[in-house]
Amino acid sequence: MEENQANIVVFPFMAQGHIIPFLALALHLESKLRRLPNLTITFLNTPLNIAKLRSSLPPSAALRLVELPFCPSDHGLPPDAENTDALPYPLVARLLHASTSLRGPFRDLLLGLVAGGRKPLCVIADIFFGWTATVCRELGVFHAVFSGASGFGLACYYSLWVNLPHRKKPDSVEFSLPDFQEGSPVHVSQLPLTILEADGTDPWSLFQAPNLSAWADSNGILFNTMAEFDGVGLSYFRRKLGVEVWAVGPVLLSSKCRRSTTPSSPEQCIAWLDEKPPKSVLYVSFGSMNTITAPHMMELATALESSGRDFIWVVRPPVGQDINAKFDSGAWLPEGFKRRTAGRGLLVERWAPQAEILAHGAVGAFLTHCGWNSVLEALSNGVPLLGWPMAAEQFFNARLLEGDGVGACLEVARGRSGEVRADALREKIETVMGETERGRGMRRRAREAREVIQTAMRDDDAATRGSSVRALDEFIGAAMSRRAESRNGLKIPNGHASIPGEHISTTA
Template identity: 25%
Template sequence: MDDQNGLKEAQVVVVMVPLPLQSHLNQLLQLSRLISSYNIPVHYVCTTTHIRQAKLRVHGWNPLDNANIHFHELSTPAFICPPPNPNASIQYPSHLHPLFEAITQFRQPIAAIFHALSSTAKRVIIIHDSMMASVVQDITCIPNAESYMFHSLSAFSTFLYFWEKMGKPFPVDAKILQDLPSQEGCVTPEIAEFVHTQVNYWNFSSGYLYNSCKAIEGEGVFIDLLAREEITQNMKQWAFGPFNPVEVCDEKKPSDQRHKCLEWLDKQVPNSVIFVSFGTLTSLSDEQIKELAIGLERSEQKFIWVLRDADKGDVLVGETRRPQLPKGFEERVEGKGMVVRDWAPQLQILGHESTGGFMSHCGWNSCLESISMGVPIAAWPMHSDQPMQTMLVTNILKVGLVVKDWARRQELVSSSTVETAVKRLMASKEGDDMRKRVVEMSGAVKRSVEEGGVSRMELDSFMAHITRS
């Protein structure tokens, strides 16, 4: 364990227990940065593999430079690590189910870390992913420990989940419920069962944390609805997102230290490039890749396209499929478009002045990063909470447009649909209006995390609560 002498003097220590998927790992690592800035030791607990993954992929800061963040590496239990299936009828990455089964074995080693820290600190605060509730259940046996559950989704998605689960205990504005996407096809039956198992362990939490803020989620509408007694039984809650840095300092490093796509962006005019990326848990079929490529080419808009397969349970082991592009595509778009097949610095790309749009799966991480950087979204939901986030971005916030209608999720998105969506976002008055709205929202978000801003005050409130006498 790191820095034992420092621990003996600690009044309060915080332990992060993320779900070992990229978007979840990243959000709690970003939260570790925020909490450690209050001079509180933070202990980030996960497998060796996934800690390495989180460190390599984090944007906007370097966790190795933060002496207040301590990493506890767990041995990865043996599990089957199949490749993703790009042709699956449900696009949720079911190949990760063996990983979900394996993480249930973390209960004992994580409990040992809790007990060790509890003997050297006045209070141990455990912040755990809502999907890791069963793994941290032994905190109930530690007198000086408290747990706070982190919901990795938008407040909008989380509220509607709770509201429906509670039997719709009060009326909601009809505009919110209009055109709600179906939950069918969002996850596989095996993953739905895993989620249900975790929900059974939610009752020992002392409060809920959200990576959101009132500047984004409808001036607090959904955050306030979550606070209603019928939903969370007066449970304490805090929303102090976005956790990611809202200002990106892209230093002009030597070209061999800076991602090639950033060098390319430097040569483009402001708001002229659409960034295309569907996150870490999406695999497109060869046929869909072909249609997307043709649509991008025909749009005649500049683009950066991150073309990768979905992460496996262990991203550091084995070969990954190399998705194939139409013959001659990269040669034809040279100078106008760039295809990136490795890990791309998404936050820096979105924060670059040349980026004017983001074609995205609408994972909550990506939505927050895009909005905080002032970039409108062309929404192409794939699974999980993404259809709900698509509705939030397009219907409610009006900072994006729909590429793929969830009701037609089984259909191929044609090249003409892609072409039309890209032109609407990048080369129309409609797109310009969305860009103006999201830039205004970005400004509000940046003000909210400054001293005296609503998100900063929420974070201050949480820190005052966990460090209370």
């Protein structure tokens, strides 16, 4: 049975910013490999996340949604805390540590698959699930880490965690990455708060040390990026870990699938954009987990008003408030702001149909936290960026995007601390959207990035396949070669003959 079974297991961390790219990858693999007999994409997560997907995804012949048992209250978390979207930021580290409890159920699931003659062709797991690589190496299953971040951004992030160089030079504002000179120097303002406060004994350090070291047990890393302008970061991981690296991006959810997994429809925003001139609207969004401080929110609102530009702004309560609470424009925006900007400004609470907005011809620029999925959606539509990185590798994504390799971004602010002034924000908005030399150059470079993306994903002819298409073919080929080498498989311990049926659900 195994020879005729193509079962790919995908396993994201419990956060929308991770689940969405993994879902896009799963559906991309399904489309790419549909010619294979008995293809199954097994999508793993905890019960609440699976239930949400099950209720919203369109039918799929190959995608199986599989629950792994998880009880948040066993780990000091609220009962419904199976996704970072349901947590205040200080509890994210606790969810990370709690996620390691999935190791046993994950191992049992793999053993059950092997025992049932359905040994996975490969497992593709999250950057926060390094332990899955160790389990797969033990069981002889081909494994890849999948990163939704850029190669360069993740290289800087990885090197910072491995080396904590700022701890060695506590009085410096700039320092080098000893194993990644291409990412140096790093300014202290580019450090995510978790790294800035890390001392090796804090919760984040205690999680990341074993997590990152386990990546060396993997067979390679898949990146949702393009080799054409992210080669430096990709080379770091080849050199550092001695594993293969495949740039297979951009892998993005289709508009149809995104609408089915999000809480509202795009009609209001699109109808509003339809009334606007081409390239006239600034879209502002900081992703699903980020917000800015109340003073920064006031400065940004003042800048948007004084710029005279049309804008869509996805608003959430500021830092220190419940990010999922109702937005109080009277408390957190300048008095009369909504009235004065009526008609040229659209405030959207919590969520907007980002892919559709960025694809609309009226959008001229995107003020973003530089999360990589957002970046890819913008560049796929040739939209230049104003960068306001907030956390994780976003600071280094911004550097990559500002650099000569891409050149389609202007950083306007950095992080949640430090001074942000409305007049400086307004000036940078005008630089990007106005008829300035830099603005024209950024718009041209954004269009060039779109062409690079289209070429990388070209799959209409074997002779002209794009780099990302070839990379995905090479990854699947490597997994198939490894399975052929180990076809005799694994001797299964007693007691692992099947997967508990109550934990399996297939979309249909």
